[in-house]
């Protein structure tokens with residue numbers, strides 16, 4: 001019998017890579033997408049050695065229409081059962097200072113690509129009345145600070161998109177989820193933007209492994225489904241605390257004040 005098919009963007013590293021391995025272990029055939037072909041080739045080899053599934057990869061820059069079109073051509077006429085959109089990157093800096101091209105790519109990659117890929121796979125899923133669509137969003141969708149408003153806004157878009165689609169797809173077998181990790185040990189911070197990142201500012205208990213993010217995301221698709229899922233107990237406790245009227249306001253005020261103070265002193269953000 002033919003295996004089901006999963007399409008994973010951002011599969012060359014971090015959470016996307018972990019999702020690809022997880023789905024291969026579950027018996028899904030895979031189409032892996034990212035820009036680094038060498039990493040995709042190595043992962044393809046690793047998966048084929050470990051699991052009895054078919055794996056193809058596609059090298060594409062998904063921060064523009066040409067890259068997205070190449071994915072659409074690849075998945076056209078194929079039944080996609082799972083779509084994971086993990087491709088993404090962080091920016092860190094004042095909006096007025098960030099390169100215009102970087103901002104444009106970020107908004108396109110996180111939001112336009114998520115929307116167009118979802119648009120491409122939904123008709124087939126609707127016909128078969130089954131499918132999972134997973135956007136890797138972020139805790140940043142719920143709180144922002146200086147130097148992160150655009151990144152946070154792109155992730156809020158994914159949460160809203162998943163929530164609206166939950167309603168649009170009610171009564172079908174299709175589930176859309178925006179999973180919101182907090183700090184996760186991946187390649188995300190191995191960039192110029194994060195070269196002065198103060199790791200010690202965040203206690204160890206708030207860090208997660210990509211595999212933990214993936215397992216929880218999948219569990220919440222199949223049990224007690226919600227369109228927006230915050231990864232990890234500590235992250236959920238932190239966000240819930242922010243909802244308390246007095247304590248939440250106090251924490252938000254202190255965080256905002258600390259952020260503005262660092263900006264005034266010309267220091268990078270604490271996290």
Ligand SMILES: NC(=O)c1ccc[n+]([C@@H]2O[C@H](COP(=O)([O-])OP(=O)(O)OC[C@H]3O[C@@H](n4cnc5c(N)ncnc54)[C@H](OP(=O)(O)O)[C@@H]3O)[C@@H](O)[C@H]2O)c1
Nearest residue numbers: 010012013014015034035036062087088183184186187188
């Ligand atoms: N790590 C965290 O702390 C954290 C927290 C919250 C949310 N997230 C989100 O998690 C998602 C996955 O990131 P990660 O943490 O796993 O980081 P990562 O290890 O850096 O992985 C990012 C992936 O996105 C791909 N990618 C980046 N730009 C791309 C482009 N223009 N076109 C196609 N693929 C592109 C990268 O592949 P190539 O470079 O090969 O193209 C890589 O596979 C991101 O959306 C990120 O915003 C991460």
